[in-house]
Amino acid sequence: DAGITQSPRHKVTETGTPVTLRCHQTENHRYMYWYRQDPGHGLRLIHYSYGVKDTDKGEVSDGYSVSRSKTEDFLLTLESATSSQTSVYFCAINSGLAGTDTQYFGPGTRLTVL
């Protein structure tokens, strides 16, 4: 257990509404990530953070924004949800320390956009 929680775990929303997913960690890891998992595409990186207020885009960042105002929290926002954003979203953390560079994943959030 890497001390990662995601909320909510399940959400159903309508097209055009804003949605925010939260990832919370308890171990002060430097790196935090948001992925989406879809059949046939595997895991794809949306955004990641390498410190408080330091974020960067991944390969599928369009339509998503992130914020990290505290070490322990990394928020993913869909400004105006679309049906193509129906997916399972995973948060991950990484200590970033040499020798222990491993990503550990949260339990996931299943998002359905109607």
Added chain:
Amino acid sequence: SQELEQSPQSLIVQEGKNLTINCTSSKTLYGLYWYKQKYGEGLIFLMMLQKGGEEKSHEKITAKLDEKKQQSSLHITASQPSHAGIYLCGADNTGTASKLTFGTGTRLQVTL
């Protein structure tokens, strides 16, 4: 084409049989991570390989890294129903390990 190819995409084996899953990168491999995922759950870290020729084992699961071929294999000996799930490999192609590229996964079913 995918930067990271996993094969096979799915596998059905009888309990007690051995099996191998492969992961091939089209880019230089600095590290390779193996994860297991049960349906509807998160990814569980299995092993990390960083050096060419490195081999690691945990219980009945062995993973090897062939740096020259940019390939890793995951071998399960005497499979059990508890081994069923989706196995994913993640590649470090930058040398920093801060960003990984993932394969699409191999779905393993173990029959009695």
